[in-house]
Amino acid sequence: LAKTTQPISMDSYEGQEVNITCSHNNIATNDYITWYQQFPSQGPRFIIQGYKTKVTNEVASLFIPADRKSSTLSLPRVSLSDTAVYYCLVGFLMDSSYKLIFGSGTRLLVRP
Amino acid sequence: NAGVTQTPKFQVLKTGQSMTLQCAQDMNHNSMYWYRQDPGMGLRLIYYSASEGTTDKGEVPNGYNVSRLNKREFSLRLESAAPSQTSVYFCASRGDIRNTIYFGEGSWLTVV
Numbered sequence: 001l002a003k004t005t006q007p008i009s010m011d012s013y014e015g016q017e018v019n020i021t022c023s024h025n026n027i028a029t030n031d032y033i034t035w036y037q038q039f040p041s042q043g044p045r046f047i048i049q050g051y052k053t054k055v056t057n058e059v060a061s062l063f064i065p066a067d068r069k070s071s072t073l074s075l076p077r078v079s080l081s082d083t084a085v086y087y088c089l090v091g092f093l094m095d096s097s098y099k100l101i102f103g104s105g106t107r108l109l110v111r112p
Numbered sequence: 113n114a115g116v117t118q119t120p121k122f123q124v125l126k127t128g129q130s131m132t133l134q135c136a137q138d139m140n141h142n143s144m145y146w147y148r149q150d151p152g153m154g155l156r157l158i159y160y161s162a163s164e165g166t167t168d169k170g171e172v173p174n175g176y177n178v179s180r181l182n183k184r185e186f187s188l189r190l191e192s193a194a195p196s197q198t199s200v201y202f203c204a205s206r207g208d209i210r211n212t213i214y215f216g217e218g219s220w221l222t223v224v
Contacts, residue, residue, distance in 0.1 A: 034213075043215030043216060043217055043218055044155070044202075046212055046214075087154065089213075099168070100160070100206070100213065102154055102155040102156075102157075104154045105154040
């Protein structure tokens with residue numbers, strides 16, 4: 001069963017840049033890569049999405065190499081409120097159907 | 113601006129009881145999903161529906177049934193609840209383009 005792979009956890013300090021990488025070897029040709037943030041007791045929240053190269057919005061950047069088998073979420077100058085679980089999401093074409101499978105998630109802890 | 117609405121938010125069941133989790137979206141999305149999230153774990157796909165009248169199994173479908181009643185509504189049924197089904201259940205919907213999906217607030221289910 002094809003899945004994405006992310007580090008289980010990461011630690012950082014306020015003001016630092018954090019990079020979280022997700023591997024997705026079996027990504028479908030036309031799929032986009034999307035990252036979500038989840039706080040305890042809440043549903044996941046959309047952060048950023050991209051197809052290839054680099055995408056930047058007001059909260060993050062997303063880097064995708066040419067082969068698209070991985071992606072890196074970059075959070076500039078994190079704050080305590082960025083402590084959350086981050087999920088990488090890609091669509092996998094399995095059994096002739098289309099399913100959206102979450103990665104295992106990366107638990108980011110931002111320390112003062 | 114309701115988005116994705118789930119009910120009930122909290123439920124306690126006895127082993128063997130049945131219940132249905134309701135989900136509705138007002139974004140005219142074709143695709144809808146049910147995920148479960150166990151404590152400290154990532155989201156796992158139970159069932160999904162690519163369009164009205166169609167449903168497909170996800171990663172962990174055993175013990176569940178679903179109904180795509182119409183374009184707006186996608187329900188999840190536990191016919192005979194088991195303690196292993198204690199979890200938080202999230203309903204989600206997705207538009208036809210890209211992977212941006214929108215989550216409900218979650219339904220906390222405890223089976224005793």
